[in-house]
Amino acid sequence: MANLVPGANAALTAENRGLSKVLVGLGWDTVPSRGPVAELVPMAVMCNDAGSALSGEYLVFFNQLVSADGSVSFAGEDDQEQIDVDLALVPAEVAKIAFIVYVDPDVRGPGTFSAVRSAYIRVATVENRELVRFEVPLSSNDNINAMMFGELYRHREDWKFRALGQGYTTGLAGVAKDFRVDV
Amino acid sequence: MPAKSSPVRTDIGYLRRRIKAVPAAVQLSPADQSTTAADQSTAAAGQSLPAAASGGAGLSLSRAVPARPAGGRPTSVQTQPFPAPGIGEVTELNLQVPMLRLNGRQSAIGTLIVTGASAVTWESSTHITGALTADGHFAGTPVETSGNRSLVGYAGRDAVVTLRHVRELRRALFIGRGPATLGAQIFDGASFTLPPRDGNRMFILSLLRVDNLLEMRAEPVPAGITDQDIWQEFGFSMTRRVTLQGNRGR
Incomplete structure (x- = not known):
């Protein structure tokens, strides 16, 4: 198991021959509150080589549990969220799959990542054998309301994982703009 | 009780008899086959309605076979809803x-x-x-x-x-x-x-x-x-x- 730092990548299929499916787990720990809390929502966005989402149907989250092609699906909540990725089924036009956690933009004080004490993303086999883990660095998060935790991406014939930890101050709207997708 | 004055709502699918789609031939796993056999034996005993033999309208208690994409994973919406405009x-x-x-x-x-x-x-x-x-x-x-x-x-x-x-x-x-x-x-x-x-x-x-x-x-x-x-x-x-x-x- 490897612990990554922001920007680092790890070869998945090249170093694990026969790996055709992976489980991506995301989790976080927040400061408890009796008042309205920031509600973190994980999401996977399937992108072409220009970095744009293929379409809204290739955006996978709790209310759209499976991608249009069936290759990415929300599977369970053993971490805060577990996402199954069938690498063999991912369409050829998908160059990367970004894993994002956004603060739900509720009009009644949505909050930010400031209440998040720790967060991680990990990639494991379908048997839940962990391959890589990234502990997301959380400092100065007072105005962060969406964060790209990491991404799976194609590298020649293989798949790799890159740790990111890139925060947005523009929330889900900023994410949608970056990925050129309607939400 | 006051009565609503709206006309008959032809846009509401569940108010009309549905035409059931003919399920495609499905390759059953051994578990499915055993279940089906049990269903058939129960039906023979007269305790359930027979499975629909055709795709015609009417009640059917046959096993639902959800549509699955090529990879065998379920879609989030198993059946397509009736057409309706979007907010845009x-x-x-x-x-x-x-x-x-x-x-x-x-x-x-x-x-x-x-x-x-x-x-x-x-x-x-x-x-x-x-x-x-x-x-x-x-x-x-x-x-x-x-x-x-x-x-x-x-x-x-x-x-x-x-x-x-x-x-x-x-x-x-x-x-x-x-x-x-x-x-x-x-x-x-x-x-x-x-x-x-x-x-x-x-x-x-x-x-x-x-x-x-x-x-x-x-x-x-x-x-x-x-x-x-x-x-x-x-x-x-x-x-x-x-x-x-x-x-x-x-």
């Missing part, structure tokens, strides 16, 4: 265009804001019902989400629905008695309105969750109808709740 195609819901449907993203991100609603009524997926007016009068039982916000409530004078927890909502009604126009807006800013009161008729906004999608309908009702009569008309019965005591001395 409609500026006003009325008798001619009585309903619209939000997609899975629009149904679950941020807050549904309903302006001009003097009262709102809800039913959760666990059948907890309640109602609240813009003036703060309350009936039934509130539904709080894990984010410590009410599932349906008010933010200022606007009625709001927490779409992060849309799966906890079954349906809601928004009653607007003017003077503000009844209308709704979603996260991306798309919006629509309902017609104003017209003589003896007014429109209320009905929200229904079907699987992961929200459907919005303009429902005409008599203008003089009370909120309680509207609840009754739409089959709402307020859930009673116990007022909890903070300290029982135990």
Whole structure:
């Protein structure tokens, strides 16, 4: 198991021959509150080589549990969220799959990542054998309301994982703009 | 009980007999085959209806075979809903265009804001019902989400629905008695309105969750109808709740 730092990548299929499916787990720990809390929502966005989402149907989250092609699906909540990725089924036009956690933009004080004490993303086999883990660095998060935790991406014939930890101050709207997708 | 004056709703699929699609030939696993054999033996004993032999209309108790994409994974919506316009195609819901449907993203991100609603009524997926007016009068039982916000409530004078927890909502009604126009807006800013009161008729906004999608309908009702009569008309019965005591001395 490897612990990554922001920007680092790890070869998945090249170093694990026969790996055709992976489980991506995301989790976080927040400061408890009796008042309205920031509600973190994980999401996977399937992108072409220009970095744009293929379409809204290739955006996978709790209310759209499976991608249009069936290759990415929300599977369970053993971490805060577990996402199954069938690498063999991912369409050829998908160059990367970004894993994002956004603060739900509720009009009644949505909050930010400031209440998040720790967060991680990990990639494991379908048997839940962990391959890589990234502990997301959380400092100065007072105005962060969406964060790209990491991404799976194609590298020649293989798949790799890159740790990111890139925060947005523009929330889900900023994410949608970056990925050129309607939400 | 006041009667609604709306004409027959041909846009509502469940009011019409459905034509069942003929299921494609399915390669059964051994487990499926054994189950089917058991079903057949039960049917032979006369304890269940026979499976439909054709794709014709009528009741069928045969095993449902959900449509699956090539990879064998289930889709989030197993059956396609009947066609309906999206929020971007409609500026006003009325008798001619009585309903619209939000997609899975629009149904679950941020807050549904309903302006001009003097009262709102809800039913959760666990059948907890309640109602609240813009003036703060309350009936039934509130539904709080894990984010410590009410599932349906008010933010200022606007009625709001927490779409992060849309799966906890079954349906809601928004009653607007003017003077503000009844209308709704979603996260991306798309919006629509309902017609104003017209003589003896007014429109209320009905929200229904079907699987992961929200459907919005303009429902005409008599203008003089009370909120309680509207609840009754739409089959709402307020859930009673116990007022909890903070300290029982135990």
